[in-house]
Amino acid sequence: QSVLTQQPSASGTPGQRVTISCSGSISNIGNNPVYWYQQLPGTAPKLLIFANNKRPSGVPDRFSGSKSGTSSSLAIGGLRSEDEANYYCASWDDNLSAAVFGGGTRLTVL
Amino acid sequence: QVELVQSGGDVKNRGASVKVSCTTSGYNFNSFGIGWVRQAPGQGLEWMGWVSPYNGKIKVAQKFQGRVTMTTDTLKTTAYLELTTLTSDDTAVYYCAKMGPGLRPGSAWFETWGPGTPVTVSS
Numbered sequence: 066q067s068v069l070t071q072q073p074s075a076s077g078t079p080g081q082r083v084t085i086s087c088s089g090s091i092s093n094i095g096n097n098p099v100y101w102y103q104q105l106p107g108t109a110p111k112l113l114i115f116a117n118n119k120r121p122s123g124v125p126d127r128f129s130g131s132k133s134g135t136s137s138s139l140a141i142g143g144l145r146s147e148d149e150a151n152y153y154c155a156s157w158d159d160n161l162s163a164a165v166f167g168g169g170t171r172l173t174v175l
Numbered sequence: 176q177v178e179l180v181q182s183g184g185d186v187k188n189r190g191a192s193v194k195v196s197c198t199t200s201g202y203n204f205n206s207f208g209i210g211w212v213r214q215a216p217g218q219g220l221e222w223m224g225w226v227s228p229y230n231g232k233i234k235v236a237q238k239f240q241g242r243v244t245m246t247t248d249t250l251k252t253t254a255y256l257e258l259t260t261l262t263s264d265d266t267a268v269y270y271c272a273k274m275g276p277g278l279r280p281g282s283a284w285f286e287t288w289g290p291g292t293p294v295t296v297s298s
Contacts, residue, residue, distance in 0.1 A: 067219060097281075097283070098283075098284070099283075100283050100284055100285070102220070102285070108290075109270055109288040109289065109290050109291050110212075110220065110270070110285070110288055111288065112284075112285060112286055112287070112288075115275060115284055115286075116284075121286075153219065153220055155220070155283035155285075156283050157281050157282055157283050159281075161237070162234070162237075162281075163222055163236050163237070164210070164222035164225075164282070164283040165222065165283070166219055166220040166221070166222065166283075167219070168219050169219045169220070
């Protein structure tokens with residue numbers, strides 16, 4: 066059971082916009098920044114969004130992050146086949162004194 | 176460019192120990208923490224801990240306290256993770272990651288990841 070809650074799966078067709086949600090509590094998302102990671106099949110995770118809504122250099126602006134209260138969302142616009150991957154949210158939890166991850170959302174591009 | 180290269184996969188017997196290395200390049204090793212995250216087969220990501228190459232300070236997840244050692248060699252710009260008393264539950268891919276700015280443990284900002292080191296614990 067993950068500290069952060071994500072829907073197990075999401076899907077969309079090419080060109081569509083998809084949103085992945087991440088729910089936490091005051092001790093993690095409510096008090097600390099959220100990060101999003103993309104893990105393509107068979108590869109290491111890659112940082113997609115940092116500090117709630119900022120994109121590292123090289124990440125397309127089709128990817129955007131937001132945070133409100135104890136929840137965060139990752140939106141992917143103009144869906145492409147290469148976006149098919151697992152997406153994880155993460156934050157620091159002050160009570161656990163640990164970095165915590167969501168269980169991951171498997172995105173399928175139909 | 177920033178690069179993290181990890182040691183090769185390993186197979187260990189139950190009760191043994193494993194040591195994973197993470198050799199970095201392309202940035203000032205002393206200025207950023209190294210995080211360790213593992214992923215069991217078909218499962219999600221699990222944070223193991225953090226080490227500061229600057230002063231050797233570590234922060235280990237409660238689950239692994241007493242079984243994990245995290246060290247760094249600044250001359251080799253390499254970080255090490257050692258996990259002892261292995262069980263089948265420790266079968267996983269172990270990742271190191273360069274942390275984001277701010278040399279402190281309280282962060283989930285894994286900026287650049289290594290390719291991972293698969294560890295299999297056989298009974």
